[in-house]
Amino acid sequence: MHTNLVAISISAVVSLLTSALYNEWREKRATRRDVTFRLYDEWHSPDMLKARLRTDEILRWPADDGTSGLPELIVDMSDDWMAVSLVVHYFERVGLLLRARRTDRSLLKQTLGHYIESWKTRLLALPGAPPFDQWPVLERALQELFRYDWGDLRA
Numbered sequence: 001m002h003t004n005l006v007a008i009s010i011s012a013v014v015s016l017l018t019s020a021l022y023n024e025w026r027e028k029r030a031t032r033r034d035v036t037f038r039l040y041d042e043w044h045s046p047d048m049l050k051a052r053l054r055t056d057e058i059l060r061w062p063a064d065d066g067t068s069g070l071p072e073l074i075v076d077m078s079d080d081w082m083a084v085s086l087v088v089h090y091f092e093r094v095g096l097l098l099r100a101r102r103t104d105r106s107l108l109k110q111t112l113g114h115y116i117e118s119w120k121t122r123l124l125a126l127p128g129a130p131p132f133d134q135w136p137v138l139e140r141a142l143q144e145l146f147r148y149d150w151g152d153l154r155a
Contacts, residue, residue: 032104039094039103040111048090054083059122088138091116091123095141098148105148113150120146 042048058080094116097103123142 032102033107035097035102036104036107036111042090043112043115048086051083051086054080055087058084088126091119091145092138092141095145099144109150116145117150
């Protein structure tokens with residue numbers, strides 16, 4: 001009888017631990033999905049759309065001297081710089097969230113993968129250009145972001 005009581009006690013403890021681990025996994029998964037959907041919503045917000053359009057223009061066309069012209073934007077703290085900063089910080093945050101495993105990568109790929117892939121070339125040129133050459137967090141975040149294949153939607 002003592003053996004049965006021990007077996008029942010062990011079974012109950014294992015069951016409780018399994019249930020607790022499963023619930024923790026479910027909560028983390030739900031949180032990752034929520035974070036991913038918030039990133040998606042932010043990407044499609046009116047302010048981000050304006051910033052993306054302006055940043056695309058700025059990064060597509062170099063300054064007259066062949067440089068990016070970004071250092072001058074910073075000095076002026078112009079609306080153009082604010083647009084670039086908003087977009088760059090967005091991608092930096094996505095990379096950092098990926099690194100910390102705070103997003104659902106499969107869902108991120110389905111919702112934002114083609115956008116991430118389309119910005120890849122422009123963004124990867126930034127870490128070596130002023131002022132981003134002094135911004136190591138951006139480079140690490142972009143490395144994390146672009147180590148995945150975002151183009152193939154079969155997540």
